[in-house]
Amino acid sequence: MRLLTIDSVNPAILKVQYAVRGELAIKAEEHRAKLTKDDHGLPFKRIINSNIGNPQQKGLDQPPITWTRQVCALMEWPALMDLAPQAFPKDVIARAKELQEDIGSIGAYSHSQGVPLIRKSVANFIEERDGYPSNPDHIFLTAGASTGVSLLISMLITPPKSGILIPIPQYPLYTATLAQHSGIAIPYHLDEASEWSTSLHEIEGALAKSYEDGIEPKALVIINPGNPTGALLDENTQEELVKLCEKHSLVLLADEVYQNNLHKPDSHPFTSFKKIVRRMNSPIPVFSFHSISKGVQGECGRRGGYFECTNIPDSILALIYKMASVGICPPLTGQIGVDCMVRPPKPGEESYPLWKKETDTIHETLALRTKIMAERLNKLPGVSCVPSPGALYLYPKLDLPESAIEAASKAGKSPDTFYALQLLDETGICVVPGEGFGKKDGHNYYRLTCLCPGVEEYVGALEQFHVNFMKKYGRV
Amino acid sequence: MRLLTIDSVNPAILKVQYAVRGELAIKAEEHRAKLTKDDHGLPFKRIINSNIGNPQQKGLDQPPITWTRQVCALMEWPALMDLAPQAFPKDVIARAKELQEDIGSIGAYSHSQGVPLIRKSVANFIEERDGYPSNPDHIFLTAGASTGVSLLISMLITPPKSGILIPIPQYPLYTATLAQHSGIAIPYHLDEASEWSTSLHEIEGALAKSYEDGIEPKALVIINPGNPTGALLDENTQEELVKLCEKHSLVLLADEVYQNNLHKPDSHPFTSFKKIVRRMNSPIPVFSFHSISKGVQGECGRRGGYFECTNIPDSILALIYKMASVGICPPLTGQIGVDCMVRPPKPGEESYPLWKKETDTIHETLALRTKIMAERLNKLPGVSCVPSPGALYLYPKLDLPESAIEAASKAGKSPDTFYALQLLDETGICVVPGEGFGKKDGHNYYRLTCLCPGVEEYVGALEQFHVNFMKKYGRV
Structure with a gap:
């Protein structure tokens, strides 16, 4: 043979x-x-x-955030609420009970899009962050941001002559996923001389070259805060980028997994692309990614994250749901991790001081x-x-x-x-x-x-x- | 736009x-x-x-198996060993300590192929099951069997004119994954009249047709025990199938996720394809899948499983590792679930009676x-x-x-x-x-x-x- x-x-x-x-x-x-x-x-x-x-x-x-781990331990073995109630703060027990009531066992498959209650928590988090409504039906929980990126790239690419704009330097997940799905990476260079800023001129140049080469650009990847650069976009640049997507009919893939890792928030704050797009009332399709692997949780091994779909028609949402359902569902403990991230303890609650x-x-x-x-x-x-x-x-x-x-x-x-x-x-x-x-x-x-x-x-x-x-x- | x-x-x-x-x-x-x-x-x-x-x-x-959940609760929040030692059997605490020593935090990414210690546990389980050696380096832990199937199909298919033999009726993951990667499903029918048995004649017919159509068959999928049929292959048929793979240079994808769901084990036992292939000393490449979602654990939401590679050259193992590394690592709690499945409590240990x-x-x-x-x-x-x-x-x-x-x-x-x-x-x-x-x-x-x-x-x-x-x- x-x-x-x-x-x-x-x-x-x-x-x-x-x-x-x-x-x-x-x-x-x-x-x-x-x-x-x-x-x-x-x-x-x-x-x-x-x-x-x-x-x-x-x-x-x-160290992991104690709040997250306590909630997860109770989800793993609910009998602990009775066997060792003194070991857990009251708000942890309340959260675990609320989640259990909705989910049942974390050993069961959930809704392919993620537990509805947790998607509601995510939508609330986004609304509070941006000041614009968020629809839980437009949120997909994922096994880390990577699975979402991979799903969407495989959907957007139409081989053999279509591509996606990728910042250089980039997180290599993007080129790896493009290569896997026979898509073409259309590179645009970030500007090291001005703190690795994103240059519209560079992107226009990359687009012109892709048209020349007969490659149809499908989407623009922006990593903000940047990986590996750590750069943060200012709102003016974000608005220009949205207009560029309008002009060239590009889907915006906004990788925002480091949104909570800000070392100089006063001079370099984070604004989501969802907020910019809503404020401009722009029709561009946006997928924005978040993850529990980064930020302060750093719960990489749990594999949790989400993406939100903005300006995405129902037919495409149905297609994404179908592809998510082939993978059946994201890991439940990752989903619990997302809930703990987007709905942390509030001031006055028992877990708040330690969490803070x-x-x-x-x-x-x-x-x-x-x-x-x-x-x-x-x-x-x-x-x-x-x-x-x-x-x-x-x-x-x-x-x-x-x-x-x-x-x-x-x-x-x-x-x-x-x-x-x-x-x-x-x-x-x-x-x-x-x-x-x-x-x-x-x-x-x-x-x-x-x-x-x-x-x-x-x-x-x-x-x-x-x-x-x-x-x-x-x-x- | x-x-x-x-x-x-x-x-x-x-x-x-x-x-x-x-x-x-x-x-x-x-x-x-x-x-x-x-x-x-x-x-x-x-x-x-x-x-x-x-x-x-x-x-x-x-109900979930208490053993699994107790180990996982301690992995989530190790402080429970000190805060509520009376709540946990000694063998649970010992297992959690052993895993923690090797893994560290379950919030960290593991080796992309899965935690080495857990891959050793899997290899021991396979050796005990089959009586033939198993190499932890040839085992890949996965987020349920599905991600492994998807990874391997995307690797084996060479679009546009190659295909994989799929039993009909089949678990639709196979056709879905083939469609996604532009592979062709080559259907062969199971024989309802003889308890949904697998007919060599049917497969030969399907192969002949695929050659006629200019489609290169790359692999043969066997689901044993069957899904949706529940059928079990006898060893004689398994040997014939291995010979068929030799004759046609087919990779064997052995979906064995129901190996522990046997309702009539005396008349309908399970034998792994790994064992058959080793006993025949056959060179055919085999990937065999297992999962924690089925069997008695039923830990679907945890997303855990593995595949073992038999007769796979190092160059291909390296390729699989690369693709696994793009997904970074399988969920840690799924990996812990695999360890609990393949290394359950033994007679004489504190958890054994309840587990049994x-x-x-x-x-x-x-x-x-x-x-x-x-x-x-x-x-x-x-x-x-x-x-x-x-x-x-x-x-x-x-x-x-x-x-x-x-x-x-x-x-x-x-x-x-x-x-x-x-x-x-x-x-x-x-x-x-x-x-x-x-x-x-x-x-x-x-x-x-x-x-x-x-x-x-x-x-x-x-x-x-x-x-x-x-x-x-x-x-x-």
Whole structure:
């Protein structure tokens, strides 16, 4: 018989690239396995997975929000309400009872679109945030934002000659999903010189090129706050982007999963695209994504999130429902996580003080770390770094010596991948090279998270590595 | 601007059909909403969702296995070990500690392939089941079996002229996923006359036709125990199927999610395809699926499962890993559910007696209900029903009066959909018409679950409806 080989499988799948868990992450896992042996011979004691925004991972150990975990524990085993009532605040018990009454067991499939009560909670949250109505029937709960993005991209793309506008640098989920569904990524560059802002001119240029190439643009992806850049859009730019979508009949995919990760909310606030579109009374179709994996919850492993549909006709909503139903339903504990995020304890309720303290601490720690890390990175020779006002990352630019670039070329690697591989081998710190996010030719970057265990250990190791690297390749 | 319409979206998505949550299920939801009002005017008090194997749904309320829920509650909020130690058996606490040590927080993303410790548990379970080695690196944990099926079909299909052999009747996930990825379903019919057995002759015929049509067959789907039929394959047939895969270079997709739902294990035992393939020393590539949604756990809402890869080359394993990593990781509570399923309490451990009692009760109840329901359905005029030896369903055949078939045709419905819609409107019982599973022309069926709340209320209503329907359309 003929064996199964990569030559015989779907070529679209071969084209998929996902660097966040790619070569570097796989090598990090190999090092981690080695570290369990006494004679590992590695010059570090542990792996720091700075390649992925995963706040609760081992070694980082950002504590979960107690409120969320208490509600979830009662949903898992309701008998605890009677067996250990003293262990739970009253508002936790009340919330669990309310959810149980509506849901029944979390071991049952829910409505494919998500538990109706939780969709109502989400709609209320959006109404309070934006000051415009939100319809629970236009909300789809998902297993993290990724499944929603994947579902909608697979629906919007009409192969072989249609595409979606993607910011560069971008979160590689978008290009990976496009490749999987034989869609074309239409890249537009963000402007590093002005804090990674979004340029209408760049997008118009990308559109013109796509028309020239016979590619039909279907949608525009905006990540706000940005990933990997942390940039925040101002409302004026948002309005211009909405007009651009009107002009070119584009669907707007608004990735707003970092909306609660704001380090400088006074100078860099967040406004949702839903609000802008409603205020302008624009007819453009918008899908906006949110997630429990980021923000202060950081409940990545739970797999929860949602997307809201704005200006989407019923026929398309029915189609989305059908596709959601093939996956049957999002994980119930992820859905409970969404409820806990959008409907936290209120002042005066028993859980409020602890919830407030825990969430404040996470916000403050992240803002402080981001600031310190950006300052220290910017002091390094050949490194420049926009101090992110949002999200969980920094995206330093590397100006590398010619001899390093030549050595990378000989090794068959892009210079930033070459740099990141050595960083991993020498310090145990795993980052994602700029190559994974798309970038302009000849520029080099890497993305690292600001979820470090201790700034000194982490940034100290980065600094020492960088100085040695620059020396090794003949600069400094 | 041009609005978003169904004419502008991916035509592959428009072709997807998924009847389990289709027209009937949507109408059932509408009735359910009506029932909350006093003047609903419906001739029943509640909806019975017999369209989906969802044991813990409201109204059915199959209790969850306490063991699973206790472990999960401690994973959610580990502080309970100190706050309420008396509430938990010692072996539950030990298991939770072991898992926490390996995983850390369930709020963190895990390895994309699933927690290594849990993959080891799965490998041990498979080794004990089959008597052949299993490699944790060849196991992928998933969010229910569906995500694994979807991932692998998207990988195996090479559009536009390749297909996968699908049993008819089939679980519509397969055709839905094929449609989404522009693959072609190559149907082969199961033999109702011999307890829905799998006929090599039928498959050879389907293959011959696909070659004639220029369609390359890539894989063979076998659902064992069958869905919707409940049929179990004998080992002789399994060996013949493996030889057929060798002859035609087919990948075997073995959907074995009902392996623990056996109502007559002495006369109708389950043997995994992994065991058959290893015993024959066959080189055919096999992917075998399991799930926590069925069996005795019925933890559908948790979204957990796995697939094991047998005879799959490393290059393909790497490709699967890449695609799994785009989805980042399966839900952690689903993964914990898998661990609880494959590594239950052992005799002598504190949780064992309760676990044994709970699981025995579920097995016995399901076997008894299946038997009684099949007997009573078989007594109805125009109904014949193979008494399923496995899974959760019955699949009765309807011999309907000509006038009913004409009325259905006038209403633009298939006769079994016409029947099922009236059943829903008159009794509140939601089933899936045979149309949704594929069927031979001119034959009519429906699938219903044996997870009924009370046999008398449920089957009594079915019987009464059927007799009235037959009278209405001029027979009996």
